[in-house]
Amino acid sequence: MITHGHSDHAHAGHESVLGTPETIAIMNLRLGAAAGKVQQALAYGETLQMGEVSITLVPAGHILGSAQVVMRHAGKTAVVSGDYKRRADPTCAPFEVVACDLFVTEATFALPVFRHETDAHEINKLLHSLELFSHRTHQIGVYGLGKCQRLITLLRQAGYTAPIWLHGAMKSMCDFYESRGFKLGTLKLVSEATDKLPGQIVLCPPASLGDRWSRRFADPLIGFASGWMRIRARARQRGVELPLIISDHADWPELVQTIKEVGAGEIWITHGREDALLLKCEELGLKARALALVGFEEEGE
Amino acid sequence: MKVFSTLLDRLSYAPGRNSKLALLAAYFITTPDPDRGYALAALNEELNLGLQSRKLLLDLSQVHISEPLYRLSRDYVGDSAETLSLIWPDHGVAEAPRLSEVIAKIQHHPRQEIRGLVELWLNNLDVNGRWALLKLLTGAMRAGVSARLAKLALAQAFNKDVGQIEQIWHGLVPPYADLFAWLENRAALPDVGDAVIFRPVMLAHALEDKDLATLQPAAFQVEWKWDGIRVQITSSTAGTKLFSRSGDDISASFPDFQNEKFNATLDGELLVGHNGAVAPFQHLQQRLNRKTVSKKSLDEYPAFIRLYDALWIDGEDLRGLPLRERRARLQGWFDQTRPVRMDLSEIINVTERDKLTEIWSSTREEGIEGLMLKRLDSLYVSGRPRGLWWKWKRQPLTADCVLIYAQRGSGKRSSFYSDYTFAAWDESSSPRQLVPVGKAYSGFTDDELKKLDHFVRNHTTHKFGPVRQLEAKLVFEVAFDGIQLSNRHKSGVAMRFPRISRVRWDKPAAEADTVQGLLALASRPRNAAEI
Numbered sequence: 001m002i003t004h005g006h007s008d009h010a011h012a013g014h015e016s017v018l019g020t021p022e023t024i025a026i027m028n029l030r031l032g033a034a035a036g037k038v039q040q041a042l043a044y045g046e047t048l049q050m051g052e053v054s055i056t057l058v059p060a061g062h063i064l065g066s067a068q069v070v071m072r073h074a075g076k077t078a079v080v081s082g083d084y085k086r087r088a089d090p091t092c093a094p095f096e097v098v099a100c101d102l103f104v105t106e107a108t109f110a111l112p113v114f115r116h117e118t119d120a121h122e123i124n125k126l127l128h129s130l131e132l133f134s135h136r137t138h139q140i141g142v143y144g145l146g147k148c149q150r151l152i153t154l155l156r157q158a159g160y161t162a163p164i165w166l167h168g169a170m171k172s173m174c175d176f177y178e179s180r181g182f183k184l185g186t187l188k189l190v191s192e193a194t195d196k197l198p199g200q201i202v203l204c205p206p207a208s209l210g211d212r213w214s215r216r217f218a219d220p221l222i223g224f225a226s227g228w229m230r231i232r233a234r235a236r237q238r239g240v241e242l243p244l245i246i247s248d249h250a251d252w253p254e255l256v257q258t259i260k261e262v263g264a265g266e267i268w269i270t271h272g273r274e275d276a277l278l279l280k281c282e283e284l285g286l287k288a289r290a291l292a293l294v295g296f297e298e299e300g301e
Numbered sequence: 302m303k304v305f306s307t308l309l310d311r312l313s314y315a316p317g318r319n320s321k322l323a324l325l326a327a328y329f330i331t332t333p334d335p336d337r338g339y340a341l342a343a344l345n346e347e348l349n350l351g352l353q354s355r356k357l358l359l360d361l362s363q364v365h366i367s368e369p370l371y372r373l374s375r376d377y378v379g380d381s382a383e384t385l386s387l388i389w390p391d392h393g394v395a396e397a398p399r400l401s402e403v404i405a406k407i408q409h410h411p412r413q414e415i416r417g418l419v420e421l422w423l424n425n426l427d428v429n430g431r432w433a434l435l436k437l438l439t440g441a442m443r444a445g446v447s448a449r450l451a452k453l454a455l456a457q458a459f460n461k462d463v464g465q466i467e468q469i470w471h472g473l474v475p476p477y478a479d480l481f482a483w484l485e486n487r488a489a490l491p492d493v494g495d496a497v498i499f500r501p502v503m504l505a506h507a508l509e510d511k512d513l514a515t516l517q518p519a520a521f522q523v524e525w526k527w528d529g530i531r532v533q534i535t536s537s538t539a540g541t542k543l544f545s546r547s548g549d550d551i552s553a554s555f556p557d558f559q560n561e562k563f564n565a566t567l568d569g570e571l572l573v574g575h576n577g578a579v580a581p582f583q584h585l586q587q588r589l590n591r592k593t594v595s596k597k598s599l600d601e602y603p604a605f606i607r608l609y610d611a612l613w614i615d616g617e618d619l620r621g622l623p624l625r626e627r628r629a630r631l632q633g634w635f636d637q638t639r640p641v642r643m644d645l646s647e648i649i650n651v652t653e654r655d656k657l658t659e660i661w662s663s664t665r666e667e668g669i670e671g672l673m674l675k676r677l678d679s680l681y682v683s684g685r686p687r688g689l690w691w692k693w694k695r696q697p698l699t700a701d702c703v704l705i706y707a708q709r710g711s712g713k714r715s716s717f718y719s720d721y722t723f724a725a726w727d728e729s730s731s732p733r734q735l736v737p738v739g740k741a742y743s744g745f746t747d748d749e750l751k752k753l754d755h756f757v758r759n760h761t762t763h764k765f766g767p768v769r770q771l772e773a774k775l776v777f778e779v780a781f782d783g784i785q786l787s788n789r790h791k792s793g794v795a796m797r798f799p800r801i802s803r804v805r806w807d808k809p810a811a812e813a814d815t816v817q818g819l820l821a822l823a824s825r826p827r828n829a830a831e832i
Contacts, residue, residue, distance in 0.1 A: 111373060111374050111377055112366050112371075112374050113377065113387035113388055115387065222316075231715065232313055232314075232380075233378070233379055233380070233712065233713060233716065237713070237715075239316060241314045241315070241316055243314065273373075273377070275373055276370055276373045276374070279367070279370055280370065283367060
């Protein structure tokens with residue numbers, strides 16, 4: 001069971017995979033033949049009986065197709081959240097609260113210092129910077145699946161109609177979103193640009209920020225759209241001049257809100273900074289434990 | 302507060318020196334007095350509000366979350382003021398006070414009301430405003446703006462000579478209304494008179510092999526590099542003061558010199574010892590950072606100054622003269638004045654490079670830190686001008702040690718495991734054990750740091766709060782300037798200036814050095830003069 005299509009969750013080489021139709025489609029697009037020999041799609045809300053356990057996938061609000069896995073057995077309900085967020089995202093279905101007995105939560109931003117700004121606030125910051133530095137290319141690092149398309153949609157909603165320039169690696173996923181009915185406006189490839197793109201927005205993978213590829217731009221102003229940008233040192237370590245706190249993960253208030261709302265008697269915490277959320281659960285009088293997943297301590301978002 | 306916090310915010314992300322200069326210049330031109338003066342003082346970290354900011358921040362940190370949650374947050378962010386600004390709830394921004402109002406209120410309110418005041422401001426500010434306010438209260442801005450950069454920005458903004466600003470700087474006080482009046486051509490250059498002021502010192506560059514290859518020893522004055530602290534002593538009819546090299550007034554810690562009366566500003570090394578014999582650095586450490594000094598401490602660890610240069614003598618500015626002449630004037634002044642607690646730094650007579658290298662090689666055995674090479678024709682230029690003065694530190698000692706604990710760094714290294722504790726094998730126990738011998742935070746590149754951080758995360762055996770205990774697997778070649786016997790450490794040794802000179806990914810931990818080997822290094826006499 002795959003909660004969503006990001007590469008740290010949707011690994012290559014599985015024998016059988018089950019996920020939402022969007023997740024299966026994303027896996028096929030990214031992994032080709034390695035996306036699983038047997039594939040089974042389960043739409044949001046449909047129920048699948050596996051032995052004595054019934055399985056339902058419900059939206060997690062993380063990216064297109066992302067799902068929580070709801071397992072019911074003998075009157076008890078367990079929910080594995082996968083990655084999730086609570087605020088509205090125009091590119092995916094919103095998180096649904098499922099009352100449960102056991103809730104397995106992510107903890108990417110599980111520290112009280114992580115409080116994401118509103119999308120509108122951050123988009124305004126970007127647009128304001130474009131006005132102030134109209135001669136500089138605004139090169140923004142974004143994750144290619146989800147964040148990229150969300151940022152484009154937010155810009156369009158804010159009235160930004162100019163072409164948005166893409167690194168080649170972002171193209172196929174944007175095409176996929178378009179094919180699913182998302183309107184992303186005019187997108188162009190950086191490789192087809194005829195000038196240094198002054199005053200334009202360029203979206204690229206975070207790894208391309210500040211590397212040789214960036215030298216083609218007009219005095220590039222480096223931005224990065226990520227929840228980590230809340231911490232100044234994280235921005236500075238990457239040479240980021242324009243930090244945009246836009247995240248596809250729940251921030252601290254959202255994590256705490258969710259834990260309270262699902263009403264589970266027991267919380268398992270994985271994927272990030274478990275210590276703080278563990279403490280918070282104790283303060284709330286909830287039984288909680290940290291699941292240490294080997295190799296999952298890397299802090300990629 | 303809004304304008305100031307926007308400036309700080311932009312400065313903190315500005316990628317280079319030129320963009321910082323432009324931001325600062327624009328701020329100084331467009332912001333009125335006295336706000337800009339206070340901002341200048343804050344950026345230079347010369348604004349002392351006399352608060353117990355550590356305690357204040359700790360108290361405030363627990364208004365909204367529990368102490369353990371705050372500690373985890375602080376550990377992750379690597380900066381207390383930033384952590385508090387991030388965890389404080391957003392109340393919706395109300396009318397925020399001006400920077401000058403904040404400072405005036407803090408200076409005039411009774412101490413017990415300060416906390417309430419700060420809480421109120423925090424409620425009315427956005428996250429950047431909160432961060433700027435808390436940074437201001439701690440007095441440590443760390444905005445990537447050196448005192449020199451701020452002065453350069455002033456000079457650029459108002460088209461003046463930065464040298465003139467430097468000359469009078471230490472005679473001025475915040476919010477520098479007189480300085481800005483002069484910068485805007487509304488008044489004459491402030492007259493700092495014969496107040497006992499600090500004059501910016503001239504610093505040396507570290508000598509590297511490539512510099513040595515082209516250097517002509519005959520053009521240089523060669524001196525021993527003493528293991529003390531750089532000071533400036535200045536005396537006039539208005540009194541006698543001792544300054545550290547950054548201009549801090551340290552006279553109170555060193556009353557040794559209060560009876561020295563003369564009319565000059567002199568540059569030298571502060572040392573501790575009897576009759577010109579230099580005691581080890583630990584003895585000097587007994588005297589540093591003390592507000593009051595006991596008679597016992599004065600007798601046991603008497604301070605003296607080894608002079609090497611003169612900036613002013615009898616009202617005459619000597620900084621425009623070459624070193625050769627300044628030294629002659631210093632000698633003349635010394636012979637005439639015969640100060641009790643000062644002597645002159647010896648000049649080593651050497652004109653050939655081979656001989657120079659030979660003398661340098663012997664500095665470890667002599668217990669001296671290395672050599673100073675100063676161009677005989679160098680004028681006294683404040684700052685660190687290139688090619689005039691060189692410091693040539695003695696060869697460091699090295700030992701192979703095993704990484705055993707790691708902790709997250711702060712500031713620039715925030716969130717990376719960049720603070721390392723390393724150990725050597727203690728052969729006196731059976732079976733032999735690893736015993737911590739030091740800590741290091743530097744010596745590796747950013748790329749190496751990423752690899753080390755990865756290593757730490759994948760080889761953790763225990764977590765004790767922010768500290769991770771690691772598998773004894775990775776060996777560092779540690780370089781250090783010296784090693785001393787110490788009863789404060791379990792290993793019995795303390796390293797001076799340890800840093801990581803190489804990461805030995807290839808070397809097995811079993812082959813690391815032993816505590817006994819390190820003890821042998823420490824038993825070598827450190828200082829010939831002491832014996």
